[in-house]
Amino acid sequence: MRELIVAPSILSADFSCIEAEVEKISRTPSRFIHLDVMDGKFVPNTTFGPELVKRIAPYCGSMVKDTHLMVANPHEMVEDFIAAGSDLITFHYESYNDDEARLSCIRHIKKAGAKVGMSIKPNTAPEVLLPFFKELDLVLIMSVEPGKGGQKFMENSLQKIAFCRKNIDELGKDIYLEVDGGINQETAKLVVEAGADVLVAGSYIFGHGDYQLRIQGMLDLWAA
Ligand code: DX5
Ligand code: ZN
Numbered sequence: 595m596r597e598l599i600v601a602p603s604i605l606s607a608d609f610s611c612i613e614a615e616v617e618k619i620s621r622t623p624s625r626f627i628h629l630d631v632m633d634g635k636f637v638p639n640t641t642f643g644p645e646l647v648k649r650i651a652p653y654c655g656s657m658v659k660d661t662h663l664m665v666a667n668p669h670e671m672v673e674d675f676i677a678a679g680s681d682l683i684t685f686h687y688e689s690y691n692d693d694e695a696r697l698s699c700i701r702h703i704k705k706a707g708a709k710v711g712m713s714i715k716p717n718t719a720p721e722v723l724l725p726f727f728k729e730l731d732l733v734l735i736m737s738v739e740p741g742k743g744g745q746k747f748m749e750n751s752l753q754k755i756a757f758c759r760k761n762i763d764e765l766g767k768d769i770y771l772e773v774d775g776g777i778n779q780e781t782a783k784l785v786v787e788a789g790a791d792v793l794v795a796g797s798y799i800f801g802h803g804d805y806q807l808r809i810q811g812m813l814d815l816w817a818a
Contacts (some may be wrong), residue, residue, distance in 0.1 A: 597791070601792055601793065602627060602805070603630055604628070604796075605718075613652075613653050617799075618805060620655035625657060627658070636689060637741035644680075645678070660682050660772075662734065663675075669699045672706050683710060684712065685703075687723065728765065730769055736770040736775055742798040744796070786815050786816070
């Protein structure tokens, strides 16, 4: 039975008290916590590495540490992130030029002991993901250009989500369908209708005093 999952992105949290922020999220019904890793190469910004994951891990409770690698060479970081506590590692289709390298990165992550996801940027067609579906635990559709929080949701992600939902259902495999970027109560409704079941939200949750209220509001969309 599928369920709706909210994955707060700590990118918009207060890093001066990040442990307390994560602990606060762990007391909400969020089953994932989304960790955005940027290397200054794949995207212009740089965020954090495995040491931050290790620091917050004791405050995550049972939340899946959903690690989104926006980096040029994801395979080089797999072991360090898993040792730090990452449970699920998603890398970008665009990080590699050929399918052999992509498949090798998928297998590397699985062999090292984590679940694996693959993501596409807004200008990449979802069809490219199909050859990898049977190997993946999660597919991540970016609904903004990766690199920073607080951007506007791109509507072209809706057709991509619907396309992936159809293909996941046809395959009959449990693959999370995650969407990331510009998610708020309104856009959450659209992506859930299109077939997404994991909603990443950064500024919408952390920009409000009552995290629980915003998270629950999105979770209630499932029942609605
Ligand atoms: C963007 C990141 C997102 C970001 C989302 O590159 O991958 O996870 O934190 O932020 P919001 O929800 O503010 O668009
Ligand atoms: Zn992300």
